[in-house]
Amino acid sequence: MNDLRRNLAPFSADVWSEIEEEAARVLKLHLAARKLVDFNGPLGWNTSAIDIGWTSELKEAPAEGVGAYIRLPQPLVEFRAPFTLMMRDIRAIERGAKDADLGPVVDAAKAIARAEDKAVFHGYAAAGIIGIAEASAESAVSLSEDYTRYPSAVLEAIEKLRAAGIDGDYAIALGPRCHAGLHKTLTPAGYPIIEHVRKLVSGPIVWAPAVDGAVVMSLRGGDFELVVGRDISVGYRYHTADAVELYLEESLTFRPLTPEAAVPLVYREVASR
Numbered sequence: 001m002n003d004l005r006r007n008l009a010p011f012s013a014d015v016w017s018e019i020e021e022e023a024a025r026v027l028k029l030h031l032a033a034r035k036l037v038d039f040n041g042p043l044g045w046n047t048s049a050i051d052i053g054w055t056s057e058l059k060e061a062p063a064e065g066v067g068a069y070i071r072l073p074q075p076l077v078e079f080r081a082p083f084t085l086m087m088r089d090i091r092a093i094e095r096g097a098k099d100a101d102l103g104p105v106v107d108a109a110k111a112i113a114r115a116e117d118k119a120v121f122h123g124y125a126a127a128g129i130i131g132i133a134e135a136s137a138e139s140a141v142s143l144s145e146d147y148t149r150y151p152s153a154v155l156e157a158i159e160k161l162r163a164a165g166i167d168g169d170y171a172i173a174l175g176p177r178c179h180a181g182l183h184k185t186l187t188p189a190g191y192p193i194i195e196h197v198r199k200l201v202s203g204p205i206v207w208a209p210a211v212d213g214a215v216v217m218s219l220r221g222g223d224f225e226l227v228v229g230r231d232i233s234v235g236y237r238y239h240t241a242d243a244v245e246l247y248l249e250e251s252l253t254f255r256p257l258t259p260e261a262a263v264p265l266v267y268r269e270v271a272s273r
Contacts, residue, residue: 003045004235009244011090018093019085019234022102023248026109027232032173032208033120037132037254038221041228049073050227050253074253076229077127079115082237082247083108090244110209112232112248117210120226120254121173127253132215132224133266135259139164142268143178143213147185150178151196157216157263158200164260169219171203175211178265214265223261228252 006016043050055069062068083104092100118124123131133140139160141153158170174182182194198205203219217224229251237245256262 004233004249006234006236009236009246010087010239011244012094015090015093016234018100018102019105019246022105023109023232023234026106027113030110030113030209031116032206032210033117033226033254035204035206036171036173036217036219037120037224037226039226039228041226041252042231043227043229045230045251047076047229047251049075052255074128074255076227076251076253077119077124077129078249078251079112080247080249081108081112081115082245085244085246087239087242087244108248109232112250114210116226116250116252117208119252120224121208121211121215129254130256131254132217132256132259132262133212133264135256136215136262136264139260139262140264140266141216143265144268145181147181147193148187150182150185150193151200153265154197154200154216157265160263161216161218161261166218166223166258166261167220168201169203170201171217171219172197172201172205173208173211173215173217174205175213176207176209177212177267178214179207213267215262216265217262220261223256223258225255225257226252227254 050073052072052074054072056072058068058070085104086101089100119127119129119131121131121133123129123134141157143153154172161170182197185193187193230249232248232250235247235249237247239245
């Protein structure tokens with residue numbers, strides 16, 4: 001943990017605790033993928049890549065009659081979300097204040113949670129990550145703004161999972177557009193549509209701010225793996241007389257091992273692109 005340089009920060013352990021507790025509170029709310037996929041880690045900051053079991057044949061043979069195959073790793077990517085705390089707020093925390101401004105911690109936690117979930121659900125090509133919705137695109141079910149038809153879309157997705165031999169429990173990662181539409185839409189009899197959806201899945205309906213649309217997926221395990229080297233941690237950058245520069249940091253990669261175990265729900269204008 002020395003590379004986080006926390007010992008150089010000009011404040012006490014009590015301030016570190018306040019920062020970590022606030023970050024943990026926000027991360028617990030905003031990290032959706034960890035509630036639905038397999039979590040492997042933390043493996044440590046020195047973990048640079050994972051073995052994926054595949055090889056690539058080298059064109060140049062090492063000797064006559066001998067083939068050579070390079071093992072293909074999948075690298076971890078580092079995410080870092082910087083933030084600034086004002087020294088006046090830090091000193092107030094040390095004096096016991098309960099209303100110091102930790103808004104920058106909240107914003108950084110939201111940002112790194114969104115980065116992680118976006119990579120898991122929609123991929124991050126620059127880091128060699130294929131997301132769930134991308135890997136499972138062939139089975140996508142279309143959505144519209146008519147949320148009274150949403151239960152039919154979820155049922156169609158579940159039937160696709162069953163037809164592929166994927167058993168449950170089934171859960172839904174619900175993006176903000178779907179979340180808002182479902183919670184404000186009622187049947188003609190005044191019954192919330194979201195309650196109809198709850199009856200269709202045996203697993204949780206998870207609010208997932210980084211998801212575009214939604215994803216219906218199996219919770220049986222072994223299908224989607226989030227690999228974490230360093231779990232989200234707070235580090236120190238530098239400070240001035242008025243402010244301290246800090247950051248949230250993690251290292252990770254993701255593998256959709258069984259794309260058939262998820263069905264994306266996509267809005268028609270997105271699906272038609």
